[in-house]
Amino acid sequence: MYKVNSIDRRENPALGFLSLTQTASSKIPEVYLEIMKLAGIAGTYKCYTTSPPRLDESLQSFIKIGLTGVNIGPPYQEEIIPLLATLSEGAKMIGAVNTVVHHGQFLKGYNTNALGLMDALAASGIKTAKCTTALIIGSGGAARSALFLLHWLGVPLITVAARNIDKAESITSHSGGGKPALLEDVLQRPITANIVINATSSSNPIEAPELADLIQQMSLDECQVVVDFNYSQKNNFFQACARAQACLFLNGLTILAYQTRHALALWTGKQLPLKIVSEALQNIKL
Incomplete structure (x- = not known):
């Protein structure tokens, strides 16, 4: 747990993204820097990688070089929690940062993924108030964020499907809602879900051939939108599934752009207009 000196870097924030591999962060700096440029925020945004045993050491190095803040990518959104001095109420409820x-004299953890997903759904015209069923695929930090949001929006029937039933149960028990299930069992029968969310790190058949086979056979009923937290993945089998079944597809780039708006508000104190996000998405190529 780290206590740090108060740092005022709001005008020229030094920011970063921490993940296991560079591949996980390939598009993130472009999105942040484009939105910062449009908002007139001068600053830097760099990517960093670390191995699980060195996560603690990486946080110390960020303190030493004076970063204003960092985004946390997979697989560290849950593992980092014990290393932080305090959490926002949202991060506590979600169980992921x-x-x-x-923040003041401390490193404080927040979760902006849920807010980014909420804004992305609204911008896409999805009427979540009319949604009664949802399927979340995955068992990491993104799945926790999605479950928290859908539960908060009042979706009554939410299934969290994962290859490891214990992990699915851990997520649903923490949030106090949702039904855990084995992924293979769920996908072997027709699915009634207004919203389907991929919260795994895979959308490409080369990376996840078994998951691709399952998704290609998935039969959706009453689905309004298929959401994928990933972006810039060629041959996206979730996108192909949505297209084949005449569902709207929401790419992770849109979620990233909207959560960027919330993260920058935390780091700079500036509330950016939504139109900046829309303009940035038009400028950024997948």
């Missing part, structure tokens, strides 16, 4: 801020 994707944004860390030098």
Whole structure:
């Protein structure tokens, strides 16, 4: 747990993204820097990688070089929690952190993924108030964020499907809602879900051939939108599934752009207009 000196870097924030591999962060700096440019925020955004045993050491190095804050990528959104001095109420309820801020004299963890997903759904015209069923695929930090949001929006029937039933049960028990299930069992029968969310790190058949086979056979009923937290993945089998079944597809780039708006508000104190996100998405190519 780290206590740090108060740092005022709001005008020229030094920011970063921490993940296991560079591949996981390939598009993130472009999105942040584009939105910062449009908002008139001068600053830097760099990617960092670390191995699980060195996560603790990486946080110390960020403190030493004076970063204003960092985004946390997979697989560290849950593992980082014990290393932070305090959490926002949202991060506590979700059980995952994707944004860390030098908050006063402490490193404080927040979760902006849920807010980014909420804004992305609204911008896409999805009427969540009319949604009664949802399927979340995955068992990491993104799945926790999605479950928290859907539960908060009042979706009554939410299934969390994962290859490891214990992990699915851990997520649903923490949030106090949702039904855990084995992924293979869920996908072997027609699915009634207004919203389907991929919260795994895979959308490409080369990376996850078994999951691709399952998704290609998935039969959706009453689905309004298929959401994929990933972006810039060629041959996206979730996108192909949505297209084949005439569902709207929401790419992770849109979620990233909207959560960027919330993260920058935490780091700079500036509430950016939604139109900046829309303009940035038009400028950024997948």
